[in-house]
Amino acid sequence: MSTGLPVIKYDKIKGVKNTPHEEFYTSGHRTCQGCESAMVMRQFAKASGPRTIATGSTGCMYVANTSYQTTPWIIPWMHTQLGAGGASAVGMAAGLRALMRKGKLPEEKINVINFSGDLGGGDMGLSGVSGALQSDYDLLIIMYDNESAANTDIQATGLTTYGAQTTFTPPGQKHRIMARRWKKNVAGMLAVGHPTCRYVATASATYPALDFLNKVRKALAIGGPTFIHTFDPCPKGWDFHPRYSHELGELGIKSGIFPLFEVIDGKVIYSYDPRKKGRVPVREYLEKQGRFAHLVDEDVDYIQQMVDKMWEEWEVPGVAPFRGNLNSAQK
Amino acid sequence: MKQTETDTAVLDQRLAAWDRKELLNGCQAVAQGVRLADVDVISAYPIRPYTEVMDALSKLIADGKLDAEYIIADSEHSQFEIVKHASSVGARAFAGSSGTGWMYGFEALVVTATDRLPPLFLVGNRALDDPGAFGVEHNDAMALRDMGWLLCWATTAQEALEHVLIGYRVAEDSRVRMPMALAMDGAFLTHSQHMVQVPTEEAVARFLPRYDLGPRRLHPDNPISIAPQVNEDWVMELRRQNWEAARRAKGVIVQAYQEFNEIFGERYATPFFSEFMTDDAETVLIGVGAVAMPARTAVRRLREQGRKVGYIGLRWFRPFPTEELRECLSRFRAVGVLDRNFAHGSPDCGGIVLHDVRSCLYPLASRPAVVNFIGGLGGRDISIADCTRMLEITGKAAERAGDEETVTWIGLRE
Ligand SMILES: Cc1ncc(C[n+]2csc(CCOP(=O)(O)OP(=O)(O)O)c2C)c(N)n1
Ligand code: SF4
Ligand SMILES: [Mg+2]
Numbered sequence: 001m002s003t004g005l006p007v008i009k010y011d012k013i014k015g016v017k018n019t020p021h022e023e024f025y026t027s028g029h030r031t032c033q034g035c036e037s038a039m040v041m042r043q044f045a046k047a048s049g050p051r052t053i054a055t056g057s058t059g060c061m062y063v064a065n066t067s068y069q070t071t072p073w074i075i076p077w078m079h080t081q082l083g084a085g086g087a088s089a090v091g092m093a094a095g096l097r098a099l100m101r102k103g104k105l106p107e108e109k110i111n112v113i114n115f116s117g118d119l120g121g122g123d124m125g126l127s128g129v130s131g132a133l134q135s136d137y138d139l140l141i142i143m144y145d146n147e148s149a150a151n152t153d154i155q156a157t158g159l160t161t162y163g164a165q166t167t168f169t170p171p172g173q174k175h176r177i178m179a180r181r182w183k184k185n186v187a188g189m190l191a192v193g194h195p196t197c198r199y200v201a202t203a204s205a206t207y208p209a210l211d212f213l214n215k216v217r218k219a220l221a222i223g224g225p226t227f228i229h230t231f232d233p234c235p236k237g238w239d240f241h242p243r244y245s246h247e248l249g250e251l252g253i254k255s256g257i258f259p260l261f262e263v264i265d266g267k268v269i270y271s272y273d274p275r276k277k278g279r280v281p282v283r284e285y286l287e288k289q290g291r292f293a294h295l296v297d298e299d300v301d302y303i304q305q306m307v308d309k310m311w312e313e314w315e316v317p318g319v320a321p322f323r324g325n326l327n328s329a330q331k
Numbered sequence: 332m333k334q335t336e337t338d339t340a341v342l343d344q345r346l347a348a349w350d351r352k353e354l355l356n357g358c359q360a361v362a363q364g365v366r367l368a369d370v371d372v373i374s375a376y377p378i379r380p381y382t383e384v385m386d387a388l389s390k391l392i393a394d395g396k397l398d399a400e401y402i403i404a405d406s407e408h409s410q411f412e413i414v415k416h417a418s419s420v421g422a423r424a425f426a427g428s429s430g431t432g433w434m435y436g437f438e439a440l441v442v443t444a445t446d447r448l449p450p451l452f453l454v455g456n457r458a459l460d461d462p463g464a465f466g467v468e469h470n471d472a473m474a475l476r477d478m479g480w481l482l483c484w485a486t487t488a489q490e491a492l493e494h495v496l497i498g499y500r501v502a503e504d505s506r507v508r509m510p511m512a513l514a515m516d517g518a519f520l521t522h523s524q525h526m527v528q529v530p531t532e533e534a535v536a537r538f539l540p541r542y543d544l545g546p547r548r549l550h551p552d553n554p555i556s557i558a559p560q561v562n563e564d565w566v567m568e569l570r571r572q573n574w575e576a577a578r579r580a581k582g583v584i585v586q587a588y589q590e591f592n593e594i595f596g597e598r599y600a601t602p603f604f605s606e607f608m609t610d611d612a613e614t615v616l617i618g619v620g621a622v623a624m625p626a627r628t629a630v631r632r633l634r635e636q637g638r639k640v641g642y643i644g645l646r647w648f649r650p651f652p653t654e655e656l657r658e659c660l661s662r663f664r665a666v667g668v669l670d671r672n673f674a675h676g677s678p679d680c681g682g683i684v685l686h687d688v689r690s691c692l693y694p695l696a697s698r699p700a701v702v703n704f705i706g707g708l709g710g711r712d713i714s715i716a717d718c719t720r721m722l723e724i725t726g727k728a729a730e731r732a733g734d735e736e737t738v739t740w741i742g743l744r745e
Contacts, residue, residue, distance in 0.1 A: 050551060050554075051551045052551065053420070053549055053550070053551065055416065062560060063560050066556060066559040066560060067559055067560050067561075068559045068560065068561040068564065068565055069559075071556035071559055073554070073556050074554060075551065075554055076549045076550060076551060076553065076554040076555055076556070077554075077555075077556045077557070078416070078419055078549055078556070078557040078558060079557065079558035079559065080412065080416065081408075081412060081438055081439060081442060083408060084408065084409065084412035084439065086405075086409065087404065087408070087409035087410075087412035087413045087416070088412055088413075088416045089416075090402060090409075090413050090416075091372070091374075091412060091413035091414060091415060091416030091417040091418075091419075091424075092416045092417065092419070092420050092549070094372045094400040094402055094413065094417050094422070095371065095372050095400075095416065095417035095418070095419075095420040095421065095422030095424070096420055096422075097400060098371035098372055098398075098399060098400045098417075098422050099371060099420070099421055099422055101398070102369075102371065102398055104371075104421070104541070105421065105550075110550075110551055127405045127406060127409070128405055128406070128408070128409045128412070130405060131404060131405035131409055135402070
C-alpha cells in the first residue's frame with residue numbers, strides 16, 4: 001500500500017518547545033483574524049516539511065489564502081477545483097510514481113497533501129475523496145471544516161451544525177430553524193467504507209496541543225492514502241470574537257459535539273475520550289456563538305440529546321452510528 | 332508539399348520508420364499512439380464509444396507493453412483532474428470521454444487550459460442526452476472551442492494514431508502548452524477497423540521529445556504556486572497569454588507536420604485541412620471527421636460526370652486556420668458547410684462550423700456563396716447520396732446567390 005520507497009521517519013513531537021521552528025506557510029495570506037483553518041495550513045506544512053507538494057481546493061483557504069504575487073506557500077502548491085481534492089492528490093502521486101519508476105525523476109519520498117473544505121471535500125468532492133482512499137498512492141487529504149461555505153459568505157453545508165444560522169439558513173418568523181440536517185459524519189464514514197485505508201483521524205489545530213501536528217506525521221509515515229478531518233472555529237461564520245478561536249475548538253471537543261479520534265488499521269483510538277474525562281454541556285459551546293443566538297431551550301435540548309446518543313448508544317461512540325448491541329450479541 | 336527527395340538513404344530511413352501493419356479500429360489505433368508516446372499516467376472512466384481505447388490500454392499495461400499508472404476514476408471530473416495534476420508534476424498524461432461524460436468533467440477541462448497544461452484527450456464524439464443516443468454528434472468536442480484548447484479531428488484510424496504523436500508534440504511545445512483534444516466520430520471511426528501502419532519506437536522518439544514543463548513543473552525543488560487568485564488585477568493579461576499561445580500554435584503545428592513528413596514520409600500535404608479534387612473545382616463541400624469517406628466518393632462520382640466539385644476535410648478546428656482556409660475557399664464559387672452538430676438559436680440557426688467559416692470569409696472582397704447543412708445527428712448515417720445532394724444544392728447556390736435557404740437539414744424524417 002505504498003510506493004515502496006523508504007518512509008520518511010518522523011519523530012513524534014514531544015512538548016510544545018520542541019515544535020519545529022521552520023514555517024512553510026508564512027505571511028502573504030489575508031485570512032480573518034482568529035482563523036483556525038489558517039492554523040491548520042500552518043501546522044500541516046510545519047509537520048510535513050519541505051519535501052511536500054500541496055493542492056488546495058477552492059474555498060477560503062484558496063481565495064483568502066493565496067493571492068497572486070503574495071503566496072504564503074514556501075512548499076510547492078497548486079489550486080484545484082472545489083470538488084477535485086481527492087483527484088488532485090491521486091494525479092500528483094501517480095505522476096510522481098510513474099516518473100520515478102521510469103527514471104525520469106530521482107527517487108525520493110515526496111509528501112502529497114490536498115486540503116479541501118467541508119463543502120469541497122465533504123459534500124461535492126466526497127466521491128473523489130473516496131476514490132483517493134481506495135487507491136494505493138501515498139497521499140494525505142485534510143478536510144478543514146469551518147462548518148460552512150465560508151468563502152462564498154457562509155452558506156450551510158452538509159457539515160454545518162444543526163440549527164446554525166448561515167446565509168442560506170436565516171432564522172425567520174415562520175421557521176426559526178432552517179438548518180435541519182444533522183452534521184455528516186465524514187471521517188467515520190470514510191473509515192468504515194475504506195478497509196484498506198490505514199489512517200483516518202479527526203483533529204483540531206490547537207487542542208490538545210501538538211495533537212494535529214503528530215497526526216499529520218503519523219498519516220504521512222504510515223503510507224498509502226490517509227485522511228484527517230479538522231474542526232476549525234471560524235470567527236466570521238460562527239460569529240464570535242477572534243480572540244476565542246482556540247477556546248471554542250476546545251469546548252467543541254470537551255462537549256463531545258466534535259469527537260476526536262484516530263482509526264489506525266481499523267483500531268479506534270480516542271485522542272480525547274469524553275467518556276473518561278466527562279462532557280461539558282453543549283449549551284456552553286453553543287451560547288458563545290452568534291450563529292446559535294436564535295435557538296430556544298428545546299433546540300439546545302435536541303442537540304444535547306443527539307450528542308448524548310452519539311456517546312452512549314452508538315456501537316463505536318463518536319465514529320459509527322450502528323446500534324443493536326453488536327458487541328454483546330457476540331458474547 | 333511535393334516529394335522531391337531522391338536520396339535513397341532518406342527513403343530507406345523513412346521506410347524503416349514503420350514497424351508493422353495491423354488491423355485496428357480507431358480506439359485501438361489511439362491506444363498504439365499512447366503506447367508509442369510512452370505516456371506516464373492514464374485515467375479511465377467508462378462511456379461509449381471512446382471507452383475502447385481504455386480497454387486496449389489496460390491490456391497493453393497488463394501485458395507489460397506500456398509502463399504507465401492506470402487509474403480507474405470515480406467520475407469524469409476526477410478522471411480529468413487526475414491527468415491535469417499528473418501533468419503539472421511533469422508526467423505525460425492521457426484521458427478521454429464521450430458525450431455527457433465529456434460534459435460531466437467540463438469544469439476540469441476548462442482549467443486544464445487556463446493552467447496551460449498539455450495532456451491529450453480522446454473525444455469519441457457522441458450525442459448529448461436526453462434522450463439517450465450512442466451515435467456521433469460533434470457538440471461534445473465543439474464545446475471546447477472557446478476554452479483555450481487545441482482541437483482536431485482524425486478521419487481514419489491511421490490519422491488517429493499519428494495525431495496522438497502530433498498532438499503531444501504540439502501541445503507540449505514550450506511555445507504552446509495547451510491541452511489537446513483529438514476527436515473522432517463515434518462508431519464510424521472509433522469502432523471501424525482499418526489496416527494501420529504502426530511506427531517504430533525509434534522513429535517516434537526522433538519525432539516526439541520528452542515532455543518537459545521546465546520552470547513550471549511542480550516539485551519540492553521548484554516550490555512555485557500555481558493558479559493563485561488573481562481577480563481583475565491579472566486575468567486580462569493571462570487571457571492574452573492564452574491567446575498568444577493559440578496564435579503561436581499555428582506555426583508549431585506547421586513545423587510538426589513538416590518534421591512528421593520528413594521522418595515518416597510525405598503523409599500530409601497540408602496541416603490544417605485536407606483537399607480532395609479541389610484543383611479546378613467550383614463547388615466544394617467542407618466537413619469534419621469521418622464523413623470524408625462518403626463525401627469523397629460522391630465527389631469522385633460527380634467528377635466522372637464532369638462536374639467541378641471537391642471536398643475539404645477540416646482537421647484542425649482550434650486554432651482555426653483562418654488565413655489558410657480563407658485563401659483556399661476564395662478559389663471556389665460556392666461552399667457548402669456540413670455540420671454534424673447544431674448551434675441552437677445562432678445566426679440562421681446553423682451549425683458551429685458554418686459560423687466560423689463565414690466569419691473567416693467575411694473580409695474577402697469577393698466571397699463564395701456559403702450554405703449550411705445539418706446532418707448525421709445522433710449517429711444517423713450520411714450517405715453518398717446525401718453528399719451528392721448537398722453538392723448539388725451548393726452548386727445551385729453559386730448560380731442564384733441570395734434567394735436560397737442558408738441551412739438545410741439533410742436526412743431529416745419530415
Ligand atoms: C464548481 C464550483 N461551484 C461553486 C463554486 C463557488 N465556491 C467557491 S468557494 C465555495 C465554498 C467552499 O466551501 P468549503 O469547501 O467549505 O471551503 P471554505 O470556503 O469554507 O473554506 C464555493 C461554493 C466553485 N468555486 N466551484
Ligand atoms: S471566513 Fe472563516 S475560514 Fe474564512 S478566512 Fe475568515 S475565519 Fe477563516
Ligand atoms: Mg467550509
